[in-house]
Amino acid sequence: MxxxxxxxxxxxxxxxxxxxxxxxxxxxxxxxxxxxxxxxxxxxxxxxxxxxxxxxxxxxxxxxxxxxxxxxxxxxxxxxxxxxxxxxxxxxxxxxxxxxxxxxxxxxxxxxxxxxxxxxxxxxxxxxxxxxxxxxxxxxxxxxxxxxxxxxxxYAYVGPYIPGELAHRGFTVHRIIDHIFMSGEGLWGVPLRVSATFVFLFVLFGAFLDKIGAGQYLIDLSFATMGKYRGGPAKAAVVASCAMGSISGSSIANTVTTGAMTIPLMKKVGFKPHVAGAVEVAASTNGQLMPPIMGAAAFIMAEIIGVSYFEIVKAAFIPAILSYTAIFSIVHLEAVKENIRGLTKEETPPLVKTILSGLHYVIPLVVLVWLLLVVMWTPTTAASWSILVAIAVAIGNNWYRANRLFPELVKTNGTHPYAAYDEYKANPEGFFPRQTSAEVLGSLETGARNMAGIAAACACCGIIIGVVTLTGLGLKMATLITEAAGGSLMLTLIFSVIACIILGMGLPTTATYIIMAAMTAPAIMTISADLGLGLPIVAVHLFVFYYGIVSDDTPPVGLCAYAAAGIAGSDPIKTGWKSFRLDLAAFTLPFMFILNTKLLMYNTNFMELMYIIPVSIIGMFCWSVFIQGHWVVKTFIWERLLFLGLAFMLVNPSHLEVAGVLINEHLANAGAVIMLVVIYFWQKNRKGKAKAQVA
Structure with a gap:
């Protein structure tokens, strides 16, 4: 380098x-x-x-x-x-x-x-x-x-002097501090409680996986599976960030961990620097959407709305898959459009050897998922036992390296691939306990230092929640938003999106979600009840959660874009805008699952899901074509708009009314797929004619 x-x-x-x-x-x-x-x-x-x-x-x-x-x-x-x-x-x-x-x-x-x-x-x-x-x-x-x-x-202090609906009787400094510090509705409220229980243990679990080598294994596996294909490093970045996001729940940690390897290789095969950085940012930001670990806000959501964490994970699964489908498709179309190659055979890690080299790293993650989703243990207990399994994996891995692999390598060729070889050579007996203790203690330190800022932010959010409960601001805001939207659900959702994006430009995801859950989520629930829609509360809170996440890569503020731009050597603002474009799927998905809660696995069954998921994936591919303006060849404007319509039709399967005639959703989806096939052959024919003209 x-x-x-x-x-x-x-x-x-x-x-x-x-x-x-x-x-x-x-x-x-x-x-x-x-x-x-x-x-x-x-x-x-x-x-x-x-x-x-x-x-x-x-x-x-x-x-x-x-x-x-x-x-x-x-x-x-x-x-x-x-x-x-x-x-x-x-x-x-x-x-x-x-x-x-x-x-x-x-x-x-x-x-x-x-x-x-x-x-x-x-x-x-x-x-x-x-x-x-x-x-x-x-x-x-x-x-x-x-x-x-x-x-x-x-606001809590000057309430009587505020005009309009937001006015209140006002509170003294003594009363405000009493409520925030002495009660369980302020500083010591839900945000800090979740930070002190679920969130810390999951962050610590991610630190253990990273220290023992699971993160590097997932990156290597991504390159082994995706590297050889067109635009391979970018596809590997998407897969690696998805996998890393499922264990870390941190956008910026995903960006620098996977980006350190993927961004230079993306540039090497032909991606422009700002595009390489943007791919990593979009993929890493969406990592907070990927179960089983979805960042601190997801645990707080479960506590606020009073459902199990399993319900959050179940509801978020299909939207997360669709979001990554869109990013992966956009990356593929970018590579097709720019004619970018994949990695050579020499540059690509061998698949079977890579898989076998680190299967043991997956054991703690499998145990976590099994305990959470099958045994249905609480997140606290599941995370604690998964950490114990991670420690056992570290002990077993280091014992094997110290007592079996190392002597064999030294005996056969006198060389050694590990950085700790000199230490091992000087003291073979001491390598195993020292390496293991370094990994365990290092994970304990990293987990605590990573959590310190999260805990402070949660305490700060608790103060905000304390003011909201003291003044009744949540109900006042819900009333104002409802009146401003004129009883329209769509306008209420749009107001919520604007507020999320503005707040998210300067706040972490957790803080954005907590504020929006207190201010706008009640308004959405109120209008839903007035209109008789019966929206699930999980759907409403996931809606604001999504926009809190995607605001992380919205310029001009966004640490992920700055970190990726630093690695790529590109302009941070340009990188941020490109990542915003790549991440547009996450901007539309919340509207789709609000209008079609089956995407959250509500009011549906297994057979229906087996139909909805592939149809929705095809719809997200149509969305990607709309974003890129390219499929087999560059699309005409009318084709691009047609792909936009097909995307909404497929991802939100519902009955269509054309000229007063109600069309069954299955017929509509079948018509959309047939239309896609026709467009494919139409574009392929245009590409063939263009090649003939050039020849």
């Missing part, structure tokens, strides 16, 4: 590191403390995952204690602050933030009994914690979320 590409990759990896685990790389005694403090956080979460959570909000208090300390120690105050050591002010803030977060745990009975009539010292401690949560979120997530939170807090 050229030096400039290596520098760009380093910059992107640094951006991902700063976003996920903190910008500081601390050495010496400070690094020693941060390492073991993070390990202690993960051990605490694992312990409660196996033996049960602490009662009430005690679990949340300890969880936030760990998160606050890590946020102030691992994320510097600004770019000018030291990045290789902890500053004295940050140490003080970490101590104060940790102690105020731990106050609930240490004085739990007092806090519970004082709710609604808290003494002044409780209010002072609560106010300090709220301010420090805002600062921790600013450092670890983005300044936008604290700014929005402050706006909500001001």
């Amino acid at each position: 050229p030096k400039e590409d290596i520098a760009s990759l380093d910059d992107s990896l640094q951006l991902a590191q700063e976003s996920e685990a903190g910008a500081r790389t601390i050495s010496g005694k400070g690094g020693f403390f941060v390492f073991w403090f993070a390990v202690a956080m993960s051990v605490f979460q694992l312990y409660t995952g196996f033996f049960g959570e602490l009662p009430g909000s005690k679990q949340l208090s300890i969880h936030l204690f760990f998160a606050m300390v890590l946020c102030f120690l691992c994320w510097p105050r600004s770019k000018k602050s030291p990045h290789d050591r902890m500053s004295i002010p940050d140490i003080i803030l970490a101590i104060v933030g940790g102690l105020t977060a731990l106050y609930l745990f240490l004085n739990y009975d007092h806090v519970v009994m004082s709710q609604g009539a808290a003494p002044t010292y409780d209010i002072v401690i609560g106010g300090i914690l709220i301010l420090l949560v805002l600062e921790a979120t600013r450092r670890s997530v983005s300044p936008m979320l604290p700014i929005i939170t402050i706006i909500f807090l001001i």
Whole structure:
């Protein structure tokens, strides 16, 4: 790889590191403390995952204690602050933030009994914690979320002075802090509760899979299966990001992990730099849609609407498949349009050998899916046992390498493919325990550092939810949106989309979803009830969840686009707009599953699904042709518009009314497929005539 590409990759990896685990790389005694403090956080979460959570909000208090300390120690105050050591002010803030977060745990009975009539010292401690949560979120997530939170807090105070429907009687600072800090509807509400239970363990599970080598195995497997085809590296990027997304639930982590390999190869076979980066961004962003791990927001959704996580996974499965079908098809058509080759035989990893080389890495993921979807264990218990299986896989893998594979390789040819060979050669007996302990402890540290920012963001969102419940803002917004939409479901959905995109440009997916779930989801449910549509609550919340995710790659803000552009050496804005275009399927799918809830496996059966899924996949291919304006040859404008109509007809199978005649959906779909076949031969004939003219 050229030096400039290596520098760009380093910059992107640094951006991902700063976003996920903190910008500081601390050495010496400070690094020693941060390492073991993070390990202690993960051990605490694992312990409660196996033996049960602490009662009430005690679990949340300890969880936030760990998160606050890590946020102030691992994320510097600004770019000018030291990045290789902890500053004295940050140490003080970490101590104060940790102690105020731990106050609930240490004085739990007092806090519970004082709710609604808290003494002044409780209010002072609560106010300090709220301010420090805002600062921790600013450092670890983005300044936008604290700014929005402050706006909500001001709204709670100045309610009587606001004109119109949003006015309320107003609350004193004492009452606001009492509600947010002392009750279970604010800081200690659903977002932080989910962060302290489900989300942490799934993030830790992803960290274990990455450390033991499962992530690299999935990338290698993607290249082995897709690399040789036209535009192979781009297709491998889509498959790898889909697989990585199913275990990590993080857009930017997917981007840099898979993009480090896929983007240079995409450029090598002929993709333009900004296109290579955009493919990776679109595929990685959609990783949060792919079960079984769908990011923190999916767990929060299950808790907010009161359904099992299995219901969320089941409903999201078909839309996730259709979304990746569209991205894969668009990538294929891009390669056809630009005549881009695949990898050569020498460049493509051998398929069978690649599959067999890492089958053991899939065991923890299979166990997780089995426990979640078959045994129907809770997400907390399933994730805990899956982590234990991952540790067992790491032990078995390292034992085999140390005692069987390594000596055999050394004996046969005197060489060794692993970076740890020198250590092994110096001390063969010590390799196995040291390598295993490094992977286990490294996973525990990475999981905790990755969760610190998520926990701070969830606490911040809890403050927003506290204001909403205190002021009744949710019902007021639902009324306003309903009145503005004039009782139209479509207008309400469009208003929700606009709000999601605007909020999502500066907020992480979790924060966007929580705010929209409190503000616009009730309006959609109200209009659905008024119109007698009976939309499932899962469909409504998945609707706003989807738009919270796709806003991640919407310019001008989008860390994924900046990270991918750094690797590709392209312009971040240009990369972002291209990824937005590639990701347009995710913009239309929510409307389709709102209008046809069978795509969420509601009110349907197995045989009907066996019909709906392939028909919908064909529909998403039509959508891809519409986006690219190319199939066998470049499409005419009328052909492109026809593909758009066919896409909506196939993905949303329903009865059509033409000239007053109701046409059965199966006949309509059969007609659409016949039309596709006709267009294919029509375009193939045009391509043949064009070749004859050139000859």
